Amino acid sequence: MPHKMGDRSYRHDVYYQNAKKNNFASRAVYKLDEIDKRFHLIHKGDHVLDLGAAPGSWMQYSLSAVGPAGRVVGIDLLPLKIQLPGYGAFIQGDIRETPVEQFLGPEGRLFDVVVSDMAPNTIGVKFTDATRSAALVLFALEMTDRVLRPGGSFVAKIFQGVDFDEALRALKSRFVRFKVVKPESSRVASKEMYLVAWERRQEPLP
């Protein structure tokens, strides 16, 4: 079977190899690891919501960071490829069709951190891919109004392109502090960036 271009470098990529060696479900774990080491967002005992969680490496990272006193809830269209401990939960479904009560659980405790590594099904058309990516970020941001505690933190992948500025405005209205970062482990050729924000305001600014 012919290999896709870049396949070889992908498989020999140090992050890919490390993820395999350390039993992480995906090399994506190193992006969250880098972001969290730099911004100190996830703490022991925290409740974390992971949007676009499959195959599960960000959940593995968060579960280890919050420990058994915390809770990590993930959602994805696809199934996870990891086993969850008792303080982890997973919903298979579309975030746009899942009532937020399902994430919050019976006690309704708000999350301390919401992370989103969601990516649309890319079709290779930059304009469409970027529009869909920004739409997912905007949806995730609107969700934070109902599921993230004031003072809480947010991380989301976004493809650079159209609607990036609109997503940034929506981010700024909700968080006191934010940065746009490109982790070392993110492929140079990829258009992805990560919005990192903390200190959620009580109410979004108009």
Ligand SMILES: C[S@@+](CC[C@H](N)C(=O)[O-])C[C@H]1O[C@@H](n2cnc3c(N)ncnc32)[C@H](O)[C@@H]1O
């Ligand atoms: C890059 S992967 C996430 C990798 C994950 N962070 C990890 O570390 O294993 C992006 C995921 O976003 C999910 N996704 C995209 N749109 C979604 C939606 N509307 N609802 C739920 N999940 C979605 C995809 O199914 C895909 O599994």
